[in-house]
Amino acid sequence: MSPTSRRRPRLAVGCALAAIAATLASPVWADPAPTYGQLLQQLGQTPATLEAGANFDAAEARVRQARVRPNPVLGLDVENAYGSGPYNGLNNADTSLALSTPLELWGRRAARVAAARAEAGAVGLQRDLAVVDAAGRLALVYAEAEVAQRRATLAEETLSLTVADARAALALVEEGREPLLRGIQGEAEAASARATLDEAVAERDAAYARLTAVAMIPAPVTSVDASLLDAAPTAVEPVIEDAPTVRVAEAQRAAAERRIDVQRVQARPDINASVGIRRFEAENATALTFGISMPLPLFDRNRGNIEAAQAEFRAADARLMTARQEAQADRAAAVARLSASVSRVRAADGGVTAAEEAYRLSRIGFEAGRISQLELRVTRTALVGARSAAVDARLARVRAEIDLARLDGRAPFEGTQ
Incomplete structure (x- = not known):
């Protein structure tokens, strides 16, 4: 092959590498996201917390309504009117005006109020748990956006290293110390790194969009400056008495027990009393009327509703036992995962340091001709893997901090921001 024909492929490889490297110098305008702590203060405006707050307001309104006594009934009866004979018209009519009201005996009102209060207590605890869940989701979305940003940066650094290694290989090809195949391989590696960067950038932009939507940030996020991945987890507290999920299950069990009382009271007769006045047109006289009425419990004794409420109580009791068992196991597992993740981060950081030193020495050896391009590629791949592992460890x-925070009933990284 003539020198001219060999120079053209080398020039093509060099031009391709220059085109790939030129994309790294494009300016990026960033609109940083608020810090996680700032977004946490605005958590009350998110749809999940607003929904939970509205449900609690509705439960409180039902408590107020349960305290209200039933309205009295005003009745007007006209008898012996518009008939035949002496009852023609209203001259001999008997007119009664009466006021009747339920007496709400047997503790009917008290049971109703107690059941409504128990329901409101359970809904209030569910609202608190919903706020904790919303904080955990915010922390996860924020961390995922930062992870996507770091992976895009890592992909950009990988492309830069790959282009630099390919240029070094091309220089050795130009000197005749390496075959032309090495330059072509370097170009292929650079093109693959470019495709990886494009994919990482797309994932980063998608993560920014999710963070903007979940956190309800007015302007689209284009960068995450305040790191949550590097934040130290909250110190593990001693084992708490009851996890939020257990407290919710206990409140639901108490509400189910109150509903049994309500159904038992409903089985008793609902007595109504009335008082009124009657006008006798024929005698031109008036008299007071008194009355009392009650249904006879011959057929409907509310047994079905009582049995249903008792069954619901047994189900709530079973859910409480399950919640207690799961809370103990989940918290022990979350503490173990958090401890393991902290150790994993330290190990990953040490691996990054070792991989960077190995690559630096390999690059020196490659440029001096003491090691091959394959060995340089292996150390570069190890460096990329170590950096990626460090991001995954964080x-x-x-995630471990989010799981533990939910079991403790607090926001993730509470007190660290």
């Missing part, structure tokens, strides 16, 4: 630590 995300795992955030």
Whole structure:
């Protein structure tokens, strides 16, 4: 092959590498997201917390309504009117005006109010748990956006290293110390790194969009400056008495027990009393009327509703036992995962340091001709893998902190922001 024909492929490889490297110098305008702590203060405006707050307001309104006594009934009866004979018209009519009201005996009102209060207590605890869940989701979305940003940065650095290694290989090809195949391989690696960067950038932009939507940030987020991945997890507290899920299950069990009382009271007769006045047109006289009425419990004794309420209580009691068992196991597992993730982060950081030193030495050896391009590629791949593992370890630590925070009933990284 003539020198001219060999120079053209080398020039093509060099031009391709220059085109790939030129994309790294494009400016990026960033609109940083608020810090996680700032977004946490605005958590009350998110749809999940607003929904939970509205449900609690509705439960409180039902408590107020349960305290209200039933309205009295005003009745007007006209007898012996518009008939035949002496009852023609209203001259001999008997007119009664009466006021009747339920007496609400047997503790009917008290049972109703107690059941409504128990329901409101359970809904209030569910509202608190919903706020904790919303804080955990916010922390996860924020961390995932930061992870996507770091992976895009890592992909950009990988592309830069790959282009630099390919240029070094091309220089050795130009000197005749390496075959032309090495330059072509370098170009292929650079093109693959470019495709990886494009994919990482797309994932980063998608993560920014999710963070903007979940956190309800007015302007689209284009960067995450305040790191949550590097934040230290909250110190593990001693074992708490009851997890939020257990407290919710206890409140639901208490509400189910109150509903049994309500149904038992409903089985008793609902007595109504009335008082009124009657006008006798024929005698031109008036008299008071008194009355009392009650249904006879011959057929409907509310047994079905009582049995249904008792069954619901047994189900709530079973859910409480399950919640207690799961809370103990889940918290022990969350503490173990958090401890393991902290150790994993330290190990990953040490691996990154070792991989960076190995790559630096390999690059020196490659440029001096003491090691091959294959060995340089292996150390570069190890460096990329170590950096990626460090990012994954930090995300795992955030997930472990979110799980433990939910079991403790607090926001993730509470007190660290």
